[in-house]
């Protein structure tokens with residue numbers, strides 16, 4: 001029987017996010033949208049309802065509707081400035097229950113006891129704890145602030161073994177908010193290809209690149225579009241598209257054997273995903289909605305990260321970070337006289353005294369050992385919430401940090 005350790009970040013969120021009056025600056029989804037918001041955003045005002053009420057509520061298309069899978073393929077193929085970079089099509093995509101379902105399905109199916117896996121660190125715990133629980137040996141590919149939290153490809157040679165089955169990356173990264181640039185992705189893919197290693201990329205925060213609309217900005221491509229067939233990517237509607245409530249995610253790979261193996265394993269867990277959710281996701285990813293939805297979400301991320309940056313700059317005596325360039329999360333280190341704060345105590349005390357809710361780094365990303373003093377913010381909440389949270393945090397730092405968190 002596979003034994004799974006506690007999923008620390010999910011436990012923390014479950015335990016505290018419903019604290020009455022919580023000022024939630026921990027949530028990793030862009031401030032969520034409603035179906036009415038999607039109508040309001042849509043450039044096509046002729047579509048009144050994206051859900052076909054006469055659809056019989058069968059299991060529906062087992063792998064997900066063709067329309068949705070085509071739209072997901074479009075996202076994965078999109079290169080710089082809307083150009084097409086890859087050749088993923090609907091047959092290469094499976095719809096899942098969120099990216100968490102896609103990750104579970106992929107790792108559970110493709111990794112076996114005795115395999116060796118390389119996984120970036122810090123990242124979403126599922127990506128290394130699940131392989132470990134299956135009986136794989138996991139080497140952590142540690143991100144360094146002095147390298148902008150971009151994985152250092154020169155370290156791969158030292159990490160790889162003859163039985164390395166998979167390299168796992170998370171682009172953009174949770175918790176650091178660092179994207180992996182195109183040239184680094186290409187090198188990782190070349191390394192994997194030369195050794196026939198599966199390249200697995202959790203891209204749930206893609207394409208939330210803060211400079212996406214800056215002229216000349218080259219967004220990192222999906223690993224699915226790099227031309228290495230043994231790449232597997234996951235994503236969902238939750239983060240960049242602000243629709244976690246429909247629980248729609250996906251996994252894609254050009255390798256037919258991989259996709260067929262995942263589809264066969266998926267028979268045991270999902271059969272299919274809700275047809276209603278599938279239709280809503282397809283609507284949100286349709287061109288008249290996708291463009292304004294993404295513009296809203298990137299705009300919020302860019303505006304809010306500027307507020308967090310001003311906060312970090314104003315509190316340089318106790319805060320340091322690598323400013324995130326993508327996604328919704330930031331990993332901020334808090335120190336008092338050069339010593340890291342006890343981040344768990346800090347977060348608990350902060351919540352108790354001010355209702356500001358954030359996530360302790362060492363407890364939720366470092367197994368209690370690493371990332372001492374780090375706090376993860378989820379800052380793409382409503383701007384008013386972030387503003388209130390940062391104001392209260394400022395007061396807390398002034399009044400309590402020295403005594404309470406040292």
Ligand SMILES: Cc1ncc(COP(=O)(O)O)c(C=O)c1O
Pocket residue numbers: 028097098099100101103124170174202204235236237238239244248249
């Ligand atoms: C890196 C990463 N992958 C996957 C997930 C799960 O997302 P979903 O809501 O799509 O299941 C999360 C959620 O926080 C995440 O941060």
